[in-house]
Each structure stands twice: as C-alpha cells, then as structure tokens.
Amino acid sequence: MANEGAVSAAPAHAEVTRRATARRVTPRQEGPWRQRLEIALFVTPALTLMAVFVVWPIASAVRMSFYRWKGFGPMDDFVGWRNYDRVLHDQVFTDAIMHNFTIVILSILVQLPLGLAVALLLNRKIRFRGVLRTVVFVPYVLAEVIAGVVWFQLLQPESGVVDGIISGIGLTPPEQGFLGTPDLALWTVFVVLTWKYLGLAILLFMAGLQGVPDELYEAAQLDGATWWQTQRRIAIPLLGPTIRTWAFLSMIGSIQLFDMVWILTGGGPANATTTMATYLINQGTGRYNYGIAGAASVVLFVIGFVMALAYQTFVLRRDTQTEG
C-alpha cells in the first residue's frame, strides 16, 4: 500500500501550507527574486522526482489507454475511447469494482468497531498489556506476501489447518475449500485482510487515545460516570479525527487492493475475487492488452481520486480546520 504514506502526508501538507502562509506575513529582508530562487532551489529535486515517478507514469498510462498496443513495437493504433468502452462494459471489471467497494464497506463496518473495542480494552491497565499490544500488531508488520502464503497454506482444502479445526469440531468444511468456492472466496479474503490490517486500526486508535487529556477522565470520574459512559461520551468522540483518518487510509487501501488477493486467489475462482488492480495486471502483463490495462488503471485512478477528494472536502475538512 504505497499510497498510504502519500495520503497520510495530506494533513501534514495542510500544516505546512499554513505555516508558510504565516511566515509570509512576517517582513523579509531579501528581495522577491531571491526568495523565488530559494524556493526553486529547494523545490526542484522533489518536483523532479514527482515528475519522473508520478506525473510521467500517469501521463503515459493515460496515453496508453487510447491506443491498441501489445507492449512492444510502435504505439500507433489510436482507438479513441474504445478501450474505456470495453472496460466499462466488461462484466469482470464491473464485478471487480463491486468487490472493491464490498471490501471498502466491510472494512469500515467490521474493522472499525472491532479495532475500537480492542483499542479501548488495551488502553486500560490490564495484565500483559505490552505483550497483548505487540501480538495484536504483529500481523500488520508481517510482509504482505509472507502473510498471504501462510494463509494460503492454512486454508488448503482437507490438508489445511483451518479445515482440520473445522472438521475437528464436527462441522463440514466446504468441499472446494474456502478459497476455491466462488461464494466464499471474497469473504475469506476479507477475513484475512481484517486479520492483517486490524493492527493498524488498533495502533492508530490507541495513539489517538493517548491524546485524550487525563483531566477529562478524572472529571468524569468525579461526576460518577461509569467506565462505559466515559468511553462513549469522552474517549470515542475525541477519537473522531483519528477514526476519520483511519477510515480514509482503509478506503484507499481497499480500492487499490492487490497483493493479498493475488496471492490467495489470483482473482479467482470464477472471477469471484477480482479487484480493479488484479484486472488491470491480468489484462496488461497477462494478455498484453496494454491499452485496456491503461484504461482500467485510469478508471481506478479516477475512482480513487474522486473518493479521496470528496472525503477530504466533506469529512476531513472539519478536522484540519478546527485543529489550528
């Protein structure tokens, strides 16, 4: 999830802009040309990197999406919007969008309450708190591929550990295995994703809880509030900004979901777990339909971009404004 870094930098970016604005108000000795030169000097390296690794790839994907191109030879077969037409009318792709959004919604519905509950529990003074905090966070630290391969083996039909446990308690595991049954595969992938990413939610929520001033808890105690009331009226509302930021990271991650799906199911069985990212990889490096892959990646980009922008505008704006 390379983008998480970039995305989480967004509030920080706002911070920088604010500081910059503040600085501009203070009178300066140097002339404007010198100031501009300084800016150019400091900004050029970053801009160059950005242009080479962000802007140029995006531009070439957009260009690719208007051609029929097999990945080699001259790119000269211009087809206009045909690749987009094909992608948007391909049921595999529209299903993939549905799968992505299923994961987005499930993540928030399941991981938010679960993560919050665990964070609130681990915030209490309980025995083995340090150990428990570590254990909960371990899956998130594991490399995605390693976690995927381990789960793939655990979920093997018949020989896998999961099937062993299920038949051990007298239930019948699905005949084709959890990953091989089209109706179960997406849910299974989601369970593994929850196992993997719950640690991040808990970590963020616990960090957020550190920011809640102790005085508030003390005051609540003096007023005779129960533990539950304290959490509901004080901790959770004050955790709002953290929760909203986490939800944003989770959404972006789910929209771009690739690694875990690729390892566990490769998008199968019967396209039951295809995501936009697995679709475009399959079309591009698998079938050499680079134009279609380009169109799919532009669609993915637009969806992600619009979602991020809308979320920033309507949900996160409150946080970034009231902060300062």
Add this chain to the structure above:
Amino acid sequence: MFASACGSDSDGGDSSSKGGDTTITWWHNSNNEPGKGYYEQVAKDFEADNPGVKVEITAMAHEDMVDKLAAAFQSGDMPDIYMERGGGELADHVEAGLVRDISDDAADEIAKIGGSVAGWQNDGKTYALPFSMGVVGFWYNTDLFEKAGITAPPTTMTELYDVIAKLKAADITPISVGAGDKWPAAHYWYYTALRSCSEDVLKGAVTSLDFSDPCFVKAGEVVEDLLKTEPFNPGFLSTPAQEGATSASGLLATGKVAMEMQGHWEPGVMQGLTDDGKGLGDKTAWFPFPAVEGGAGDPAAQLGGGDAWAVSEGAPDQAVDLVKYLLSDEVQIGFAENDMGLPTNPAASGSVKDPALAGLLEVRDAAPFIQLYFDTAFGQSVGGAMNDEIALLFAGKASPQDVVDATQTAADEAK
C-alpha cells in the same frame, strides 16, 4: 542482471565495428546444472571453431527470463539469441520487426527438424528453430493404478471414466488439476477440441480465428462430461499448477492423487517438489490423452509445444551460426543425454534415457501433427480470454457455448 545484459549488448555493437571481433549475447533458462555448464561448454566449443567470436551467456530462471524478455521487446534492446514459444506471440514479434527471418540461412536444419518447426513459421517463413518439443499427456502413479486394480491405461474417454470410477472406489483421488492457474484446466479443452475437430478445421481456426464449427462446442461438452465424474482434487479451482507440495504437480509427486495431465516437464517439476529430489521415481508413467468417441479428430494427434532459438533482427550473422550449431546432431545428443528436454533433431531421439520420456517421444514422433497449445497459437490476447472462460466452465459458471463465444469475441477484437 538486466544491467549487465544491456552493457553486453553495447559491447557487442562496439567490438563488431572494431574489425573482426564479434560478441553474441545469448539468453537461456537452463540456470541449473547440468544444463548451465553444458551450454557454457557449447559456447566455448563454438568460440574455438569461430575465432574472433565471443559468446556472452545470461542464464536465468524461467520467470525472470520471461519478464526480462518482455522489457527487451518493449525497449528493442534485445539479446542476439533468445527463446521463442511460437504461435501468435511470434507473429506479433514478427509484425513488430523484432525477429530475424532464418528460412534460407538455416534451410538444412529446418528440413531436418521437419513438421515440428511449423509453430515457428509465419507466412511461409521460419523465424526460430525448436530445440525441445514435448506433448501433453497423463502422468500417473503406477502403484496407485495397481492398487485400484487398473491393468492398462485408458485409450478412450469411456475407459478413462472407468479408471476414474475404479480409483474413487479404492478411495484414491483420481486427477489433480491446477485450475487456479487456468492453463492446466484449459489444456483439457484444447485436447477435447483436438479430438473433436478435424485437422482442417483446427488449422483453419488458427489462421482465420473462426470458431463457428460445432466441434468447438462439442469440446466443451466433453469437458463437462468429464467434470460430471468429479475426478479432480478437492479445491482444484484454486489449486496452483506447480508451486509447492499442495499444487497439482505436488499432489501427484507426493502420491496424493493418481494422475495429472501435464507437459513433458512434469518429471522435472515433481523432482523439485519432493525432499529427496526424486519426484515419483520409478512409479512415474505416462499415457496420451484418450480418444473422444465420435470425434472428428485424429486420436494420434497430440497437443504440445516447445522452445525454440530465435535470432533478433539486426543480430550478427554468427548468431545464426550458433543457433544452427545448437541444433546440430552433436549438441542435441548432449542436450538429450543431460536430460535438458526432448530433442527435435531425430539423430538425438535415441539418447533420451528416461523410459517415461522415451515413451512420450515415441508418441510425439508418431503423431500425424502436433497442435501448438491454443493459447500460444492464438496469442496472449485471444488465448487469455479463452483460458479465463474455460476456467469458468470448470467452475460451472460458463457453458460450452460461452467458451466459444468468449474466444470468438476476443478473436474478432484482435483482428
């Protein structure tokens, strides 16, 4: 590795301009012994016979080679000698002007190899020389067959169903298939199409990309009949082909299933998947895909493919000489003796030691024609769409007609 390959390319350009000396770059995927050392020796022998020529070898794992070749095709910065799988992929490379026509330069070798070279021809011109060519068939465990009371391998689909029933009665999973990777499942459809359609219809389909003949729907129906006998390992829809002990090949290698339909590489793959490095060992045996009752196809025709040496456009003439040398009796015999593959030069046929592979070679040489894997023959775009739909057929989510329709749609778009 990629950087060094790029560097060596420019070296080649420099030195050939400086009088006499020529460097030939050669990529191959025999990155394990004895193959790696054998090719180094071959290169040395060639250098000794051709003063002033230097051969620079880059041996890499197959997947790495495929990735690097894709990058090389994109940039046009190609090795002089590389591996081509033929069919639609080659046709694309030819169209993009990346491969050298060697029809005249290697006329003798082409004549010697015979029919196998067809997969690497385009518009009557030859672009690569196949050096290893195998056919797909059933690899099976003789112990498990014996245990189930099966005396002879099946020769018709009805007999195959009978074998499946006997194995199931003996509580043995009959067949493993890596349908998670799609192509192993697709091979079933390829074979039922090969048995259901006449040679003319197939040859026509490869060139015209027209799948309207009803035999293609019949192929899917035969696959459905096979699926009804539930012969495959549990979870076959997500089983990978050959990675790890729980893959389709791993299940056969560890005695968990009685058979698997795979290419000639199967014994080598199985060896890599067992701790003792022996695979199934003495228990390994092979039989060709059974005849489909009432099908128009020749039961002796086989599905197969292989690897060929191609010379990139603009490579020095000596590269063609090296490729010719690689197909010589001498090198092909050594190739067979080192168990590196199934030689295409008839002079080397007798040098294949493994009994199962020797049997496979007999079937290959007796085949009236070898149909190149359809996905390779049609190219990735059409082949990929076809494999995806066949995987859906295996999952019970597509009909035989859907397979034909999806293939035809992709073919019409590719035209």
